[in-house]
Amino acid sequence: MPMPATTFRPLTEADIPFAMRLKEAAGWNQTECDWRRYLILEPAGCYLALYDGQPAGTVTTVSYGTRLGWIGMVLVHPELRRRGIGTALMRRAIEYLKSRGVVTIALDATAEGRPVYERLGFLDDYGVVRLSGTAPALTGTDQSPRPFDIEAVCRFDAAVFGADRSRVIRQLAAEHPARFFVAESAGTVSGYIAARPGTYAWNIGPWVSADTATAEWLFRQVLGTIAGSPAVVDVPLPQTAGQQLCARFGFAVSRQFTRMYLGEKPTPIDTAGVFSGAGAEKG
Ligand SMILES: CC(C)(COP(=O)(O)OP(=O)(O)OC[C@H]1O[C@@H](n2cnc3c(N)ncnc32)[C@H](O)[C@@H]1OP(=O)(O)O)[C@@H](O)C(=O)NCCC(=O)NCCS
CATH class of the missing domain: 3.40.630.30 (Gcn5-related N-acetyltransferase (GNAT))
Structure with missing residues (x-):
């Protein structure tokens, strides 16, 4: 039949x-x-x-x-x-x-999906680890909303990420304004972070920063808004500073993905600046 x-x-x-x-x-x-x-x-x-x-x-x-x-x-x-x-x-x-x-199609593959994508011609780029934990209660965070220039955040992101994610960034900032933080240095954007609720845990990301100290400040701000709740962060494997930061706040690796691509090799992302992506389904 x-x-x-x-x-x-x-x-x-x-x-x-x-x-x-x-x-x-x-x-x-x-x-x-x-x-x-x-x-x-x-x-x-x-x-x-x-x-x-x-x-x-x-x-x-x-x-x-x-x-x-x-x-x-x-x-x-x-x-x-x-x-x-x-x-x-x-x-x-x-x-x-x-x-x-x-020109380039990318995805974060689970172990189940990877052989299906390989057969379609997708190639491995690098690993992505999911770190899970409970957001600790922190002192010294300030969650009062501050004005920021979303255009400047999008420009900053594009320079680090290598493509224009502004539609996703605007959407996340609009959906969860109380969990969207921007760092500035001398009037210039030096990082941002977003978090959104999930069924089982808060998703933290995108998390993009010019340096580790700013990344930590951003992480603390967002953790302060979800203290006591489970959360996950997807960190590129080459981003060792991001993994160390997460570990310091009690997060541990819970699963792993493979970032794969089809077509032109992706513009190498500045993994030094991308601490976490916008989610396995959005990059
Ligand atoms: C990954 C997933 C989407 C694959 O879906 P699927 O419909 O089973 O995929 P396919 O049928 O195209 O291919 C799966 C396997 O079945 C085989 N297959 C395809 N058609 C077949 C057929 N008619 N008869 C027997 N086997 C067949 C494929 O060769 C492939 O073999 P493999 O196990 O050696 O890789 C599915 O397993 C799933 O939903 N998993 C959970 C979620 C997940 O991990 N998604 C991937 C996210 S990155």
């Missing part, structure tokens, strides 16, 4: 309950609010896979100009795996990002 066909349609708000069930089955941390953000950021680039006409899997994308595109939330219903649906979702996402003129 021929295998049922995998078809696609754009993911919509109405699919979020199904998408949440898939991510629950995988034990992931995303919330409904996260799924809504993916739809806001790339409404035409998020897909639902249908297998024999039934919802079976998801994929999201986000494009950072033409320099970089990101693929995330590659999830297939546990009972429908190993039938080519994951690969078909990836092909759909790659086709979409290429149609937008993106």
Whole structure:
């Protein structure tokens, strides 16, 4: 008997309950609010896979100009795996990002996803470690909101990250203004940090800083707003100062991803400046 066909349609708000069930089955941390953000950021680039006409899997994308595109939330219903649906979702996402003129496609792969991506031509870039812990109660943090220039934050980020993430940065700052901190030195942005709630833990990131002392100041500010709550931080493996900082505040490695890319080799990110990404699904 021929295998049922995998078809696609754009993911919509109405699919979020199904998408949440898939991510629950995988034990992931995303919330409904996260799924809504993916739809806001790339409404035409998020897909639902249908297998024999039934919802079976998801994929999201986000494009950072033409320099970089990101693929995330590659999830297939546990009972429908190993039938080519994951690969078909990836092909759909790659086709979409290429149609937008993106020259490099990247993602953070789980151990399960990595062989699927390797077969599609993705290459390893570097490892990313997830550090988990409970935000300690700290003294000497000041959580009063301060005005900042979001344009300057986006310019600072682009110079360090190597692509224009301004749509994601603006969105996170608007969603969680009480957990978005900016450091300035002589009137110039020298770092920023954001945190957002997850199902099981707060997600800390992006966390970008010109130096380790500023990174620590930012980390302390954000930890002060979530004291006593579980939190996770995804730190690039080459960012040893970031891992040491997290360890000092009681965080320990809980899992590992492989950052992979397809197409042009990514502009080497200034891993000295990127302490944590915007999330495995957004880069
Ligand atoms: C990773 C994941 C998305 C893969 O989805 P999938 O639909 O099973 O992927 P595919 O079917 O395309 O490929 C998986 C395997 O099945 C094999 N396969 C594909 N079609 C097949 C078929 N018709 N019959 C038998 N095997 C098949 C593939 O060759 C591949 O083999 P491998 O185990 O040697 O890598 C899925 O396991 C999942 O949702 N995992 C949990 C979440 C996760 O980790 N996602 C990745 C995030 S980076």
